[in-house]
Amino acid sequence: VGVMAATMMLGSVSTAFAAVGSATVSVEPEKQSGVKAEKTSTGITPTVNTRADGTATVTEVKKTSKKSVTISKTVTVDGVDYKVTKVAAGTFDNCTKVKTITLPSTITTIGSEAFTGVSSTLKTIKINSTKKVTVSKNAFKDVDTKKMTITVTKNMSSKDYKALKKALKAAGFKGTIKRVTVGK
Numbered sequence: 001v002g003v004m005a006a007t008m009m010l011g012s013v014s015t016a017f018a019a020v021g022s023a024t025v026s027v028e029p030e031k032q033s034g035v036k037a038e039k040t041s042t043g044i045t046p047t048v049n050t051r052a053d054g055t056a057t058v059t060e061v062k063k064t065s066k067k068s069v070t071i072s073k074t075v076t077v078d079g080v081d082y083k084v085t086k087v088a089a090g091t092f093d094n095c096t097k098v099k100t101i102t103l104p105s106t107i108t109t110i111g112s113e114a115f116t117g118v119s120s121t122l123k124t125i126k127i128n129s130t131k132k133v134t135v136s137k138n139a140f141k142d143v144d145t146k147k148m149t150i151t152v153t154k155n156m157s158s159k160d161y162k163a164l165k166k167a168l169k170a171a172g173f174k175g176t177i178k179r180v181t182v183g184k
Contacts, residue, residue: 027079029054038079040072046091048075048082056082057111063094067121070102086111093117102126105153110171112136115143123148127164128182130155135167148175153182 032050040046047060056075069092074081086109092101096119103110105128114136115122122143127133130153150168152161156179165177 028052029080029082032077034059035077037075037077040075042070042072044069044071046071046075048077048084049088050077050080050082054080054082055085057086057088058084058091059088060090061092061095063096065097066095067097068100068102069095069098071104071107073104073106085109087114089113090117091115092119092122095119095122098122100124100126103128105129107133109133110135110139112138113141114139116141118143120144125150127152129153130157132160133164133167135164135171137171139168140172143172145173145175148173150175150177151180152177154179155182 029050029052031052034047035050037045037048044061044064046058046062048056048058050056056077058071061069071084071087074083076082083106084104085106087103087107088111091114092098095101098119099121101118101122101124103126107127107129108131110133116138125148127150150173152164156164161179168177
């Protein structure tokens with residue numbers, strides 16, 4: 001009986017030690033600048049700035065000759081998923097042959113000079129957000145937008161769509177803006 005009690009006690013101590021030694025660490029969002037995303041659902045791995053609130057700003061899409069570039073709703077950095085809410089200045093500078101850029105439904109802000117430097121081959125920008133999108137002044141600085149089309153999902157409210165159209169024009173967009181069913 002004494003040996004059995006000693007074995008049970010020793011077993012309990014080693015089990016308790018193993019449990020303490022194998023504590024898991026919770027991964028939390030944090031503020032970081034100029035970090036490379038690990039993976040996205042669209043195959044584009046942009047450079048981003050992340051925030052402690054779990055959001056991210058896309059600052060650069062790496063050099064690509066793809067004709068279509070889609071920004072993902074989320075990016076993963078250091079094992080943490082961040083919701084993409086903004087595109088910053090010069091994000092698309094390296095997209096030398098792009099014809100279509102698609103922004104996710106999570107986008108809330110298009111930053112100043114976001115499209116400055118984009119290829120002259122760009123013809124269509126798709127905005128899939130159903131909520132209000134803020135467009136910074138000069139988002140299209142030095143970009144010839146006369147032959148471009150911006151499509152906006154029909155799921156955006158009429159009020160937000162009208163505000164977006166006004167903001168796009170104030171940002172220097174001179175092309176066509178129209179509502180479409182998502183996926184078109």
